[in-house]
Amino acid sequence: MSEKKDQKIIKKITEELLVLLGIEADIEIRENDDGYEIILDTPDSGIVIGHHGDILESLQLILSLCISRSLKEFKRISVEVGEYRKNREDWLKNLAQETKDKVLSERREFTLPMLKAWERRIIHLTFQNDDEVMTESVGDGKDRVLVVRPKT
Incomplete structure (x- = not known):
């Protein structure tokens, strides 16, 4: 699959999950050395990050599983909210x-x-x-x- 097609799929899956969670966010997808970074710009950053990043880590795991299944290959996915990970x-x-x-x-x-x-x-x-x-x-x-x- 092409990088652009992968990014479209990743964005769609991320949008669908955030809608289910009731979280509004602007989504940007960037390719990096070992996969993709999903950057969320949301007024709910505290909720999305959670205590010590626990919610963010869970969100990343769920997205990684859904995305890898959809792309039919493993891609390392990292999620960034409010520069928490950086x-x-x-x-x-x-x-x-x-x-x-x-x-x-x-x-x-x-x-x-x-x-x-x-x-x-x-x-x-x-x-x-x-x-x-x-x-x-x-x-x-x-x-x-x-x-x-x-x-x-």
Whole structure:
């Protein structure tokens, strides 16, 4: 399928879901490196984001499932509302750098608890080509944590 056709399908599915949820929003679809970003401009951003991004994460999961099924192939879908994800990503990258500094100065591993899967992914990607530290996710479910340790 073409990119434009994919974007039309993604926009249609997003519009239909938002109507069912009673949420008014302007929708913009952007292709990125590993899928698509759905940008919602809505006066209901607080409701759509939810506590610690829980509603936004659920909305993203539902859209991802519906879109992948409709396109008949997996596409990574991210949903952005009020720059919540961008701001959170920036915060996570700062946390990653601060943690790296601690790891290197104290020469020991540090554990970052209470991160969602997509947040752990940001930190893993931040350090994937780093020469000084490595990351590993350890544990299961709600007990899963991210460990940052020196490479040597």
